[in-house]
Structure formats: structure tokens, C-alpha cells
Amino acid sequence: MNARRLGRILLGYFFRGLLLVVPVAILVYVLYNSLTYLDGLIPIEIPGLGLLTLIVGLTVFGWLGSTFLYQPIAEFGEEVLKRIPFLKTIYDALKDLMEALVGSKRKFDKPVLVRMIPGSNVEKLGFITANDLSHLGVAAGKVAVYLPHSFAWSGNLYIVPAENVTPLDAKAADVMKFIVSGGVADLEE
Secondary structure (H helix, E strand, O other), X not given: OOHHHHHHXXXXXXXHHHXXXXXXXXXXXXXXXXXXXXXXXXXXXXXXXXXXXXXXXXXXXXXXXXXXXXXXXXXXXXXXXXXXXXXXXXXXXXXXXXXXXXXXXXXXXXXXXXXXOOXXXXXXXEXXXXXXXXXXXXXXXXXXXXXXXXXXXXEEEEEEEHHHEEEOOOOHHHHHHHHHOOOOOOOOO
């Protein structure tokens, strides 16, 4: 075996090793830093106890939010927020987003293909978030479609003619994974 061929084989092994190790290393790094950050939110000397306290606290708040205590607290909070218009707007938007992602009012459950320019073959993946936009003064026949960005947790909301939207027979979670990964996610798994 000559040196050039051996070099190509070793280089191939090196790149295969990169493909296997780099995603796992990045995931471990991000997970470790995220958990360390969350653990530091409640500064307790014993490592991990801050994170455990945070998880238990959030669970207790979730339980309280499901009981009779929620209504008076929510009404008081709403009253305070009504007096500060900018904070109310931000709070309402974040609350609605969290409900849309993980709450009972999941909104990103209708994956679609959107033709961006009529007569064109250019299409983007997205999610219908509203079918009726009359409360905004938008003419009938248009829908709100959220188009997430690849490699980011952001996106744009477009109002498009309903005929430009094609519903997909796919799981919403798979479509989101595909979009966020820039189209490289393996959905066969």
C-alpha cells in the first residue's frame, strides 16, 4: 500500500471520527453549560441542588396554577400588568408563545408548504397559526403562517393567500426538526 492511499484512508477515518464526535461533544457542552447555568440561578453550595430546587419550584408553581389559588393571583397579576402597557404586551406575547409550544393551545400542529411567489416553484415549510384574521382587518381567504428560521429559534409570520398553502401529512415535531436543522435532520429514525 502506498503512502498516498494510506493518507486518504486515514483522512477518511479522521473525518468520520469528526462526524461522530463533534455533534455529541457540542450536545454535551451545551447541555453541561445549560444545566450549570440553571443550577446557578439558585445559589446553593451543593452542586445540583439549585437545579433540583428550581425544578421542584416550577412543578409546585404549575400545581398551584392548576388549583383554586391560580385565579386570584392571575387576576392580581393581570391588574398590575394593565397599568404597565409595554410589559403587558411582552408578557402576553411570551405567555401565548409558551402556550403555543407546550401548553394546551398548541399552535404549531399544522405543518404546511407555502408557495412564496404565485406561479413560482419556491416553497417554504411552516405552520398555520391562525385561519381567521378578521379581527386584524385582513380580508377573508388569508391565513397566518409561521416560518421558522433554520439553525435558530426564531422565524417570521407571513399572511398569505390560503390557496398558496399546502397542508402536509407529517408530524409537526418532525417538520420543525427538519426546518431548524436546515433540512439535514434524518426524519426516518
